[in-house]
Amino acid sequence: MRHLMSPLDLSVEELDKLLDLAGDIEKNPEKYAHKCDGKILATCFYEPSTRTRLSFESAMMHLGGKVLGFATADSSSAAKGESVSDTIRMISCYADICAMRHPKEGAPMVASTKARIPVINAGDGGHQHPTQTLTDLLTIRSLKGRLDHLTIGLCGDLKFGRTVHSLINALIRYPGISFIFISPEELRIPDYIREDVLDANGIPYKEVIRLEEVMPRLDLLYMTRVQRERFFNEEDYVRLKDFYILNKEKMAYAREDMLILHPLPRVNEISVEVDDDPRAVYFEQVQYGVYVRMALILTLLGLAGQEEK
Numbered sequence: 001m002r003h004l005m006s007p008l009d010l011s012v013e014e015l016d017k018l019l020d021l022a023g024d025i026e027k028n029p030e031k032y033a034h035k036c037d038g039k040i041l042a043t044c045f046y047e048p049s050t051r052t053r054l055s056f057e058s059a060m061m062h063l064g065g066k067v068l069g070f071a072t073a074d075s076s077s078a079a080k081g082e083s084v085s086d087t088i089r090m091i092s093c094y095a096d097i098c099a100m101r102h103p104k105e106g107a108p109m110v111a112s113t114k115a116r117i118p119v120i121n122a123g124d125g126g127h128q129h130p131t132q133t134l135t136d137l138l139t140i141r142s143l144k145g146r147l148d149h150l151t152i153g154l155c156g157d158l159k160f161g162r163t164v165h166s167l168i169n170a171l172i173r174y175p176g177i178s179f180i181f182i183s184p185e186e187l188r189i190p191d192y193i194r195e196d197v198l199d200a201n202g203i204p205y206k207e208v209i210r211l212e213e214v215m216p217r218l219d220l221l222y223m224t225r226v227q228r229e230r231f232f233n234e235e236d237y238v239r240l241k242d243f244y245i246l247n248k249e250k251m252a253y254a255r256e257d258m259l260i261l262h263p264l265p266r267v268n269e270i271s272v273e274v275d276d277d278p279r280a281v282y283f284e285q286v287q288y289g290v291y292v293r294m295a296l297i298l299t300l301l302g303l304a305g306q307e308e309k
């Protein structure tokens with residue numbers, strides 16, 4: 001039985017296979033429509049979500065399976081003090097696979113140690129968000145044609161943005177990757193990412209504050225929102241929330257083939273006037289999230305590679 005806590009739980013080879021499967025699902029959805037007949041996915045979300053929870057549910061339904069779960073901690077027995085460890089023991093009796101989001105870093109990992117079913121980390125605090133990374137990788141590979149030899153700008157809240165941390169971990173395994181981190185001083189990437197991930201692996205990177213100055217060098221710009229829910233005080237959030245607003249004026253500095261990704265939700269960091277720019281692919285990214293979660297469910301349930309059967 002396998003769980004997914006971090007993108008690094010999959011080797012590059014496994015990741016490529018999973019992305020290939022997602023690509024086949026996109027092209028031939030009918031082939032997969034009954035792969036999960038009789039299977040149940042539980043979505044246990046202790047923190048708000050639109051995309052991750054609903055895309056998991058949509059993915060399981062497109063595979064012919066069923067879903068159950070809770071969307072807030074308040075609507076589960078967590079409100080009465082039940083631990084994640086006890087909850088996953090219950091869920092193991094009700095479902096075949098579980099996607100869990102939790103505000104505490106490591107909570108899905110704790111659940112996985114007590115589970116009798118595969119557990120997927122659907123976002124844990126400011127730590128990791130591996131299925132967003134799978135979504136991002138599929139989007140990049142599908143629209144850019146490769147995952148190597150790219151200069152990637154990551155902009156916004158790089159301190160608390162778990163999607164950024166997961167994406168960096170995943171991308172450093174491909175040759176020719178370099179990063180430009182664009183953030184205010186207070187929201188720089190954490191030291192452990194800089195030292196243990198980037199420096200330790202000899203990955204080239206640069207840290208800047210101004211977006212315009214690096215825009216012409218980027219193959220991809222990954223925008224992120226400032227994570228209000230992780231701030232200790234509202235004053236700091238209000239001061240930093242509109243630090244970056246990508247608009248048409250700033251897009252004039254970008255290459256013709258630079259893609260803009262965003263894990264969403266967007267607040268103010270991308271002006272709606274950019275949405276019609278063909279380089280803005282964040283809504284396409286959402287669709288790739290369904291295909292890749294379908295591929296992940298099949299893989300963790302041991303149902304991948306049985307298309308001909």
Ligand code: CP
Pocket residue numbers: 048049050051052053123132263264265
């Ligand atoms: N990208 C993402 O995790 O969105 P949700 O918080 O809506 O799930």
